[in-house]
Amino acid sequence: MAWHEKILRVDLIKGTCTAEAMNMDWAEQYLGARGLASKYLAEEMDPGADALSPGNVLIFATGPLTGTTAATGGRYVVVTKGALTGAIACSNSGGQWGGELRLAGWDMVVITGKSEKPVYLHIDDDNAELRDADDFIWGKSVWDTEAALKERHGDQRMRIASIGRAGETLNRYACVVNDLDRAAGRSGVGAVMGAKNLKSIAVRGTKGVAVRDPAGFEAAVRAARAKLDPSPDRAGLAKTGTISMLDITQAFGSLPTRNNRDVQFEDADKVGAAAMSATRRTDGSKNLINGKACFSCTIGCGRVSKLDPTHFSAKSGERYKNASGGLEYESAYALAPMVGVDDIEAATFANQVCNEEGMDPISFGATLSAAMELYETGAISDKETDGLKLHFGSAEALVESVKLAGLGKGFGADLGLGAKRLCEKYSQPDFAMVVKGQEFPGYDGRSMQGMALAYATSNRGACHLKADPYGDDFGGGPLEGKAKIVYESQNAVAAVDSAGICLFPMSVWDLNDVAAQVDAACGGSWSAERMAEMGERIWNLERLFNLAAGLTSKDDTLPKRILTEKLKSGTGKGKVAELGKMLPAYYELRGWDNEGVPTTQTLQRLSLT
Ligand code: SF4
Numbered sequence: 001m002a003w004h005e006k007i008l009r010v011d012l013i014k015g016t017c018t019a020e021a022m023n024m025d026w027a028e029q030y031l032g033a034r035g036l037a038s039k040y041l042a043e044e045m046d047p048g049a050d051a052l053s054p055g056n057v058l059i060f061a062t063g064p065l066t067g068t069t070a071a072t073g074g075r076y077v078v079v080t081k082g083a084l085t086g087a088i089a090c091s092n093s094g095g096q097w098g099g100e101l102r103l104a105g106w107d108m109v110v111i112t113g114k115s116e117k118p119v120y121l122h123i124d125d126d127n128a129e130l131r132d133a134d135d136f137i138w139g140k141s142v143w144d145t146e147a148a149l150k151e152r153h154g155d156q157r158m159r160i161a162s163i164g165r166a167g168e169t170l171n172r173y174a175c176v177v178n179d180l181d182r183a184a185g186r187s188g189v190g191a192v193m194g195a196k197n198l199k200s201i202a203v204r205g206t207k208g209v210a211v212r213d214p215a216g217f218e219a220a221v222r223a224a225r226a227k228l229d230p231s232p233d234r235a236g237l238a239k240t241g242t243i244s245m246l247d248i249t250q251a252f253g254s255l256p257t258r259n260n261r262d263v264q265f266e267d268a269d270k271v272g273a274a275a276m277s278a279t280r281r282t283d284g285s286k287n288l289i290n291g292k293a294c295f296s297c298t299i300g301c302g303r304v305s306k307l308d309p310t311h312f313s314a315k316s317g318e319r320y321k322n323a324s325g326g327l328e329y330e331s332a333y334a335l336a337p338m339v340g341v342d343d344i345e346a347a348t349f350a351n352q353v354c355n356e357e358g359m360d361p362i363s364f365g366a367t368l369s370a371a372m373e374l375y376e377t378g379a380i381s382d383k384e385t386d387g388l389k390l391h392f393g394s395a396e397a398l399v400e401s402v403k404l405a406g407l408g409k410g411f412g413a414d415l416g417l418g419a420k421r422l423c424e425k426y427s428q429p430d431f432a433m434v435v436k437g438q439e440f441p442g443y444d445g446r447s448m449q450g451m452a453l454a455y456a457t458s459n460r461g462a463c464h465l466k467a468d469p470y471g472d473d474f475g476g477g478p479l480e481g482k483a484k485i486v487y488e489s490q491n492a493v494a495a496v497d498s499a500g501i502c503l504f505p506m507s508v509w510d511l512n513d514v515a516a517q518v519d520a521a522c523g524g525s526w527s528a529e530r531m532a533e534m535g536e537r538i539w540n541l542e543r544l545f546n547l548a549a550g551l552t553s554k555d556d557t558l559p560k561r562i563l564t565e566k567l568k569s570g571t572g573k574g575k576v577a578e579l580g581k582m583l584p585a586y587y588e589l590r591g592w593d594n595e596g597v598p599t600t601q602t603l604q605r606l607s608l609t
Helices: 024-030 033-044 097-103 142-153 189-195 214-228 232-240 242-252 273-277 312-316 329-335 344-357 361-376 395-407 411-415 419-425 449-457 470-474 479-499 511-522 528-548 560-564 579-590 600-605
Strands: 006-011 016-021 058-062 076-081 088-093 108-112 119-124 127-132 159-162 176-178 182-184 198-204 288-292 302-305
Touching: 006 127, 016 127, 024 033, 024 528, 033 058, 033 076, 033 088, 033 108, 033 479, 033 528, 058 097, 058 189, 076 097, 076 182, 076 189, 088 176, 088 189, 088 528, 097 159, 097 198, 108 119, 142 159, 142 198, 142 344, 176 189, 189 198, 214 511, 232 242, 242 273, 242 329, 312 344, 312 395, 329 344, 329 361, 344 361, 344 395, 361 395, 361 411, 361 419, 395 411, 411 419, 449 470, 449 479, 449 579, 470 479, 479 511, 479 528, 479 579, 511 528
Parallel strands: 006 108, 119 198
Antiparallel strands: 006 016, 058 076, 058 108, 076 088, 088 182, 119 127, 159 176, 159 198, 176 182, 288 302
16 A cells, blocks of 8 residues: 555557556565665666667656655656766656656656657556657747647646756756756756657546555654644745755855855855845845745745846746746755856746756756856867857856757757766866766865765765765764764665655654654555665665666765865865765775675675675
């Protein structure tokens, strides 16, 4: 129960959609979403296959709590081999789409092969079929695709996940956008979808999600909500969203600025939470007009913004003057301090285009930042940029670049390579702030040493959502304790990601709260200990996939800048990332050898042999 025990298998070569029983032995070991989808991926694809080849497998997966009343129980993941990284990718999204897939009666959609012509997948409860996308949505943005699909099917309540033109043009950090502004954002999962000629998955579900013990489940959900709902953490996220983190990283000195050449931005106050809520002189309105919540979420950290209609970027089209998904911390960092831009309206516009065309704003901003360093150091010039003046701080460059990258046109095609490939192309690989080819999120690892280790060891490349070293880093915890904190939190996060809920309640909950809800929903004696062990199993399964794909311990590293250039300001002034002091302890805790390979003993302990 809680699981439907049913997956939808889509063969894009044959053009078939088939219902299949879910492997419940695997569900016992990997639960759902991230864990179970990773197991299917590892079993079904050759890790050595090119991410953009038909041999890649693309999986949309929910967890057993997705679609239930569990707080934040609306998450789904996209698991595949990442187009940006060549490593296993697990991109997590909220909104309403994941809940709708569960209401339609499916736990997962497993997509193989490549369609000869562009198609979309239409799911209406038990019925699923591939339809021609060529005649009306291929070549359209995410926003226009959503409108066209709803009109064609005469159903304004269907939920849609799509790629934009970035995915169609194989931008390496293209994402999958659902519900217009929520995204499975990282690692280029949208490029994989584009390479398969799959434009959208439109879902309508009218069924419920049954749980094993309805009374027990209600009690567990109520107990978890009783902790979460009155908490200051929930209230803070509801009030200001995640962008309030910008004030913290600015004060601490971990806010990546101008391609991590600095970690404090002199104009941070112009692009943070206060600026978002300030009344504009121009039109008397505010950038932020509302908050919003994903399916079954009692936090509601999402932002709804309205661009200043007098801003120069608003001339790009009437559509940009409408209310739309606003800046979160990660998009704000990447589209403002990272590119040195102090204009919150320009950053808001760039964020809108990322949603509209299906691009990860973190990777786009960090790639543009690398391009700006290439430009300012003379490694590229107007000749390569088609006349774009890529100076740090240029709002005009940000606005023009995001439009070009979204369409893959002109220098936008270069920007679509991602920072690693771009910097290698122009012979400056050290300018790329990446791990395993994936651009940094909004934390500098020199003042946050735990985050440095988390970035270096993340299976999907640099990531702020696969470990939880925040409290210890901001609290000034000693270097010796970092490996244990990263190791344990990576396992816990993998377990939570597999349940189908968001990570944000975990500042208030612990694994006992999650296990109680999972156990009442599914049965099987789930406990905090079993969840943690499962998380460790998932982490090692992902690691094995990456090793088989050709990654090695050499990929558990950080850019030269982070390892050798001392911070100029902030609490970490004078420091570099001490990865060499943390990594051996981390490998030991993981039960890996000196080359970062899980030992036989570790694999046996986790039932991975
Ligand atoms: S906390 Fe925010 S991201 Fe998480 S489910 Fe709620 S609204 Fe969505």
